[in-house]
Amino acid sequence: MTSALPPRAAGKRALITGAAGGLGAASARMLARHGARVFLTDIERDAVAAVAAEINQEHGAQVAWSAAQDVSDEVMWQRTLAEATKAMDGLSVLVNNAGIGSLGGIERIELKEWHRVMSVNVDSIMLGCKYAMPYLRDAQPASIVNISSLAAFKIDPDYTAYNTSKAAVAALTKSVAMDCTRQKIDVRCNSIHPAFIRTGIVKPFFDKLGEEEATRKLTRGIPMHRLGEPDDVAYAVLYLACDESRYVTAAELVIDGGARAV
Numbered sequence: 001m002t003s004a005l006p007p008r009a010a011g012k013r014a015l016i017t018g019a020a021g022g023l024g025a026a027s028a029r030m031l032a033r034h035g036a037r038v039f040l041t042d043i044e045r046d047a048v049a050a051v052a053a054e055i056n057q058e059h060g061a062q063v064a065w066s067a068a069q070d071v072s073d074e075v076m077w078q079r080t081l082a083e084a085t086k087a088m089d090g091l092s093v094l095v096n097n098a099g100i101g102s103l104g105g106i107e108r109i110e111l112k113e114w115h116r117v118m119s120v121n122v123d124s125i126m127l128g129c130k131y132a133m134p135y136l137r138d139a140q141p142a143s144i145v146n147i148s149s150l151a152a153f154k155i156d157p158d159y160t161a162y163n164t165s166k167a168a169v170a171a172l173t174k175s176v177a178m179d180c181t182r183q184k185i186d187v188r189c190n191s192i193h194p195a196f197i198r199t200g201i202v203k204p205f206f207d208k209l210g211e212e213e214a215t216r217k218l219t220r221g222i223p224m225h226r227l228g229e230p231d232d233v234a235y236a237v238l239y240l241a242c243d244e245s246r247y248v249t250a251a252e253l254v255i256d257g258g259a260r261a262v
């Protein structure tokens with residue numbers, strides 16, 4: 001006789017940033033499909049509301065909520081976390097996913113652009129972890145998942161600010177993880193490092209170069225010879241968010257078709 005297993009993320013209450021599309025929307029859908037309640041945020045208010053509505057349509061009302069949030073805004077973080085916690089009756093997972101790309105070698109990058117990238121890709125995660133921690137402490141076992149990039153380890157010199165921001169996310173993740181272990185609280189913190197995944201962030205390549213040339217360029221260093229799909233990352237988010245990964249903290253989970261090995 002087989003007994004049905006409970007959904008993998010049953011009882012989890014997750015806030016996911018940058019969830020209007022791409023990896024954030026895929027992660028929110030994945031968590032909801034596996035039994036979590038999800039609160040989606042993005043600067044794109046209507047688009048993120050549409051993703052939340054789709055999730056509710058599929059899984060029933062009171063599974064997904066959404067709000068407009070600029071992740072680089074400190075006050076908005078405090079407001080959004082209070083709202084999310086009220087809606088979901090707590091918070092046990094934070095997925096810091098929102099991020100932006102930026103092109104420019106060291107002599108081309110402007111200080112203003114550098115600050116913009118750092119503020120959306122790094123300050124945001126510091127603020128999210130800082131202000132979510134009291135809620136996560138109340139909801140142990142809890143988990144923070146930070147979306148970094150393979151760019152934290154493998155450098156394309158045309159992406160100075162982006163590479164640096166994503167390397168900072170890896171160090172920030174481990175700092176938060178160790179702070180939690182030091183406090184003996186069951187709040188884990190891990191980073192995910194995808195290679196190229198087909199989302200809005202790589203769309204400019206396809207628009208500029210066309211399907212064939214963009215695919216050739218983006219898969220050049222990928223032993224598996226293809227781009228990743230959003231669900232390749234969403235499955236990793238699911239694993240790190242739920243209690244299956246209860247002994248995993250301060251880890252760097254690379255999802256890259258083998259690229260880091262070569």
Ligand SMILES: NC(=O)c1ccc[n+]([C@@H]2O[C@H](COP(=O)([O-])OP(=O)(O)OC[C@H]3O[C@@H](n4cnc5c(N)ncnc54)[C@H](O)[C@@H]3O)[C@@H](O)[C@H]2O)c1
Nearest residue numbers: 018020022023043070071097098099149196197199200201
């Ligand atoms: N797709 C890839 O190839 C790839 C590879 C490695 C890492 N990543 C990382 O994955 C994360 C998600 O990116 P994606 O690929 O889904 O790209 P995407 O552009 O499709 O999604 C990013 C989302 O973040 C939102 N956003 C941008 N600035 C924001 C802000 N200030 N506040 C709140 N939301 C904001 C955008 O509106 C968008 O919905 C990013 O951190 C990105 O750096 C992506």
